Amino acid sequence: MLDIFLIDELLRGFLREDLEHGDITTNALFSGSEVASASFQAREPLIAAGMELVAARVFRLLDERLIFNQIVPDGAVVSSGQVLMTMSGPVRSILRGERVALNLVQRLCGIATLTRKYVEAVQDYKAAIVDTRKTTPGLRLLEKYAVRIGGGRNHRYSLSDGVLIKDNHIAACGSISKAVQQARAVVPHTIAIEVETDTLAQVEECLHCGVQIIMLDNMDIPTLRQAVALIAGKALIEASGGVNLNTVRAIAATGVDLISVGALTHSAQACDIGLDWE
Structure with a gap:
């Protein structure tokens, strides 16, 4: 509400x-x-x-x-x-x-x-459809509400809602391990840490660091399956990038927990x- x-x-x-x-x-x-x-x-x-x-x-x-x-x-x-x-x-x-x-x-x-179309497309799988911060300035509160009405779930509302270490953070820090270590030193224990990955090697590094949420970004279906098998329930798995109504069902079938879709708000x-x- x-x-x-x-x-x-x-x-x-x-x-x-x-x-x-x-x-x-x-x-x-x-x-x-x-x-x-x-x-x-x-x-x-x-x-x-x-x-x-x-x-x-x-x-x-x-x-x-x-x-x-x-x-x-x-x-x-x-x-x-x-x-x-x-x-x-x-x-x-x-x-x-x-x-x-x-x-x-x-x-x-x-x-x-x-x-609703995205939610219905993956209804046979466990994956939840979530939004992103790609919203219209000034309308985020209302647009994220509309996503929930359609049956989706909300990702971060703002940058202050959670730690999401993305590719540019990793590049600036030097490695996933260093970025996670620095975040843990200052972030409250109540906030989970998510890391964006685009290779299986990065997924392995996240597992070694004990990351709670791993984002699999722009991976093809075979690589997604390998990543899900590699993670094996040790972290929550989010798939992102290249998601549309033609691809979302195949992505859900790989066993990911969440599928983030920027199009819900930036292209509706x-x-x-x-x-x-x-």
Whole structure:
């Protein structure tokens, strides 16, 4: 569940960006006394995400007099033409919030829908689909929420959430062993250490260091299988790189525990959702 306190801070910023000094068009056309009803409708099949917590919240921040009905719950499978949310109240408030609300839920539904496809592709295996930090600046909180709604899991939220020693860290330190040793000297015992590897020799070095999570980056399927056999349950295994809907099932079949997919957030196509007046 998203924290309303954090969401409201984001949404107010988005509204401020769009409204700036006011809605010139709407203010010129309507006095403020007019009322109407409108609905959000799906124009393609999708997984619903953010209708109550994001879209309705945008409008409520503008005008608490607006009334909402038929709000589709997050995670629901929605068909084309289905009503996602209905609202009634002042025309000015509906028009002022329309674009911000639509922009956000179109994006979130797109992420949830794409995530669900990945999750369903690996449902016969133990591998969990996880996201990355490849998110839209300012939208990470919402985008990672949409991944969870789609059935995926979250990787690190920010750089402060966990230790992930990547190729450039290793190059700068000189070796995996040295990087792990230095990290352990300062990182709290409650935080696991993950290391990115791209060769079996690096996997062996991680095992020698007692690394808790080993990332297998951009390895082909035969090498992934060898790495999984080499690790043999001594560490949590994450596969990353070159993951798409055509490759994810074969990657899961190698026996990895996690598959991180940057495309969930950086390449998800926004869903087609429209606001129709009633």
